[in-house]
Amino acid sequence: MTELELMELLGDLDTQYILEAQALRTGQLALRKKDRQRKIAVRSGAVAALLAVTLGAGAILKPYLEKSWVRPAEVEVEQLPGETEDNGFFQSESLPEDFLAILENRETFLFTETDTDMTLSDYTEYLREEFKNRDCGPVSYGLADIDGDGTEELIVRYHLLWEDCGLLILDRGEDKITGWAEKSDILPDTQWELLPEGYQSVLVRRPSDITLPVTKWENGAWTEQTEDFLIACAQTDEWSTYRPMPNNDEWVMLVRSMSDREASIFYTKEPGIKFAVRDMWERSLDQCVQWAERTYGEYNPSEGKDGSISGEWQGVILSIRFVQYRSGFFALVGTYPERETDSLGVYIKMMFDYFRVEMYPPTTLLGTWELYGDVTKKNETLEVTGYTFYANMTGQAILSTGEVRPFAYAVSNDTLELRFFSGEIQRLPYRREEDRLVLTQGYQEVSYYWQTRGKLVYDWMVE
Amino acid sequence: MEDSQIIDLYFARSEDAISETAGKYGDYCQCIAMNILDNREDAEESVSDTWLSAWNHIPPDRPNVLSVFLGRITRNLSIDRWRRKQAFRRGGGSFSMALEELGDCVSGELGPEDAAIRRETLDAIQRFLRGLSPVERSVFVCRYWYLDTSREIAEKSGFSQGKVRTMLRRIRLRLDGFLKQEGLA
Numbered sequence: 001m002t003e004l005e006l007m008e009l010l011g012d013l014d015t016q017y018i019l020e021a022q023a024l025r026t027g028q029l030a031l032r033k034k035d036r037q038r039k040i041a042v043r044s045g046a047v048a049a050l051l052a053v054t055l056g057a058g059a060i061l062k063p064y065l066e067k068s069w070v071r072p073a074e075v076e077v078e079q080l081p082g083e084t085e086d087n088g089f090f091q092s093e094s095l096p097e098d099f100l101a102i103l104e105n106r107e108t109f110l111f112t113e114t115d116t117d118m119t120l121s122d123y124t125e126y127l128r129e130e131f132k133n134r135d136c137g138p139v140s141y142g143l144a145d146i147d148g149d150g151t152e153e154l155i156v157r158y159h160l161l162w163e164d165c166g167l168l169i170l171d172r173g174e175d176k177i178t179g180w181a182e183k184s185d186i187l188p189d190t191q192w193e194l195l196p197e198g199y200q201s202v203l204v205r206r207p208s209d210i211t212l213p214v215t216k217w218e219n220g221a222w223t224e225q226t227e228d229f230l231i232a233c234a235q236t237d238e239w240s241t242y243r244p245m246p247n248n249d250e251w252v253m254l255v256r257s258m259s260d261r262e263a264s265i266f267y268t269k270e271p272g273i274k275f276a277v278r279d280m281w282e283r284s285l286d287q288c289v290q291w292a293e294r295t296y297g298e299y300n301p302s303e304g305k306d307g308s309i310s311g312e313w314q315g316v317i318l319s320i321r322f323v324q325y326r327s328g329f330f331a332l333v334g335t336y337p338e339r340e341t342d343s344l345g346v347y348i349k350m351m352f353d354y355f356r357v358e359m360y361p362p363t364t365l366l367g368t369w370e371l372y373g374d375v376t377k378k379n380e381t382l383e384v385t386g387y388t389f390y391a392n393m394t395g396q397a398i399l400s401t402g403e404v405r406p407f408a409y410a411v412s413n414d415t416l417e418l419r420f421f422s423g424e425i426q427r428l429p430y431r432r433e434e435d436r437l438v439l440t441q442g443y444q445e446v447s448y449y450w451q452t453r454g455k456l457v458y459d460w461m462v463e
Numbered sequence: 464m465e466d467s468q469i470i471d472l473y474f475a476r477s478e479d480a481i482s483e484t485a486g487k488y489g490d491y492c493q494c495i496a497m498n499i500l501d502n503r504e505d506a507e508e509s510v511s512d513t514w515l516s517a518w519n520h521i522p523p524d525r526p527n528v529l530s531v532f533l534g535r536i537t538r539n540l541s542i543d544r545w546r547r548k549q550a551f552r553r554g555g556g557s558f559s560m561a562l563e564e565l566g567d568c569v570s571g572e573l574g575p576e577d578a579a580i581r582r583e584t585l586d587a588i589q590r591f592l593r594g595l596s597p598v599e600r601s602v603f604v605c606r607y608w609y610l611d612t613s614r615e616i617a618e619k620s621g622f623s624q625g626k627v628r629t630m631l632r633r634i635r636l637r638l639d640g641f642l643k644q645e646g647l648a
């Protein structure tokens with residue numbers, strides 16, 4: 001039988017079936033109208049579920065919940081990539097093998113939007129193209145009957161750090177698993193499990209165990225000591241900082257409103273200990289200072305020479321610094337009880353000190369894309385004395401000191417800053433030319449052309 | 464006007480029957496024709512032919528459900544018109560896409576002309592559809608009887624487009640298996 005013959009044959013279907021379908025077409029029969037009330041309930045449930053995931057991933061924070069942890073109303077909880085480090089892969093024991101194979105990229109599913117077979121990685125690439133951002137990635141998964149057909153689907157949540165990139169729904173078909181995208185406004189109330197860190201982002205991360213110098217106030221003087229910390233890197237598109245966790249204390253970061261603007265706020269179990277990062281957008285430094293004085297008036301704030309703010313109220317110390325980024329300032333706001341100056345206050349100070357405005361390398365720097373670079377050596381009179389061309393190299397190799405690759409990159413208008421685990425920081429002046437980025441090292445100039453799929457991708461360097 | 468009154472006009476050979484039919488079911492039939500032909504002029508001609516065909520069939524026919532009776536005529540005429548206008552080739556146009564999708568359920572080789580076998584195949588399809596949930600069946604009929612796009616079905620049903628496509632694909636594959644099992648594929 002041909003397709004056309006079948007199509008013609010279908011013309012003689014029972015009248016009842018045609019009327020049934022017509023009821024759907026005319027809106028008399030809604031198969032699945034989204035219920036706003038349910039959606040709201042699901043949302044609040046999902047926030048709780050996410051908080052549970054955030055807190056319960058390693059069961060580290062359960063005591064918080066049992067003690068004085070108060071979840072602020074209207075809080076959107078997001079998972080920091082660094083918080084997954086202690087998690088095993090795919091913790092859900094009940095995850096069926098076929099779904100597990102999808103999550104582990106061992107099997108493909110049929111993505112119905114494009115009618116193509118994809119692995120989860122393929123889909124992530126597809127989504128990154130859609131969102132025009134390489135950092136969009138899957139962060140967590142859960143099982144829920146999202147389409148109401150009585151069987152559970154696998155749901156994978158995608159995030160672009162703070163931005164929701166929707167859900168991928170994976171459902172068992174007759175022959176294989178099929179997948180389709182849904183908006184997150186139908187977020188089901190389920191137990192979310194975190195995906196392994198490698199799935200979450202292409203960003204380079206700082207290590208989880210590190211030795212850092214800490215300046216402590218002891219015996220009437222500030223002394224620098226070296227301590228081993230459990231440490232996590234809180235990292236977003238725009239900034240990063242360390243979160244020291246002495247004595248297994250934890251930080252939890254919530255994204256919530258702060259003076260009518262979204263801010264990332266770190267809490268610990270100690271009331272009064274907070275560290276917040278708020279984007280001041282394009283306000284001038286003067287305007288930032290005025291905002292701080294107005295917002296934190298009860299602390300009797302005073303401005304330091306460097307534009308920082310400090311104050312004290314009811315035994316709680318307030319510190320505010322403004323850190324410039326491309327188009328404005330971040331306000332860093334830290335508070336801690338005065339009695340904690342020697343301990344937790346020190347760690348707040350570290351979060352200030354290790355705060356960095358970040359720019360991230362493109363995926364090419366981490367992957368195996370072909371990169372091209374050349375080094376043009378010049379003498380004092382700027383005559384070219386040597387030329388080396390690199391091809392088929394990874395960006396990691398180019399931007400590395402031997403085998404050691406930088407874990408973070410920062411950029412100012414004219415300097416690229418590379419930071420290494422060893423503590424070394426390289427600051428390389430650069431200039432941007434039409435088709436390349438040129439780093440100058442003494443009399444040596446290094447040009448980088450990152451090229452993937454025919455497009456230069458070094459735009460990450462500068463706005 | 465009630466359908467029974469319109470049908471009475473046909474039986475009375477009153478030309479008002481056609482104007483009343485066009486007034487009540489013009490949009491309905493036009494939609495079906497457009498879904499197949501994707502061309503307003505062709506669709507309008509197909510719908511006009513529908514009224515003529517109805518005039519020729521009633522009497523002696525007395526349809527139980529006038530809308531489906533007319534829709535079926537429009538669908539058949541539109542498919543004929545589509546076939547006349549272009550040699551069958553894959554790709555291009557909504558109807559072609561629907562045909563291509565149905566390739567999941569058929570061999571693609573010309574079937575026997577035997578009316579009995581066609582009737583048997585249709586009966587098998589009816590049995591298969593009876594085994595589906597009303598939701599699945601409606602989505603299938605919307606797509607392959609009304610030739611609605613998956614986007615249109617998604618809008619009406621509240622499902623996402625991806626879900627609709629997934630559902631349709633599964634049904635097609637199940638239908639393929641069912642027809643093979645019945646020795647009809």
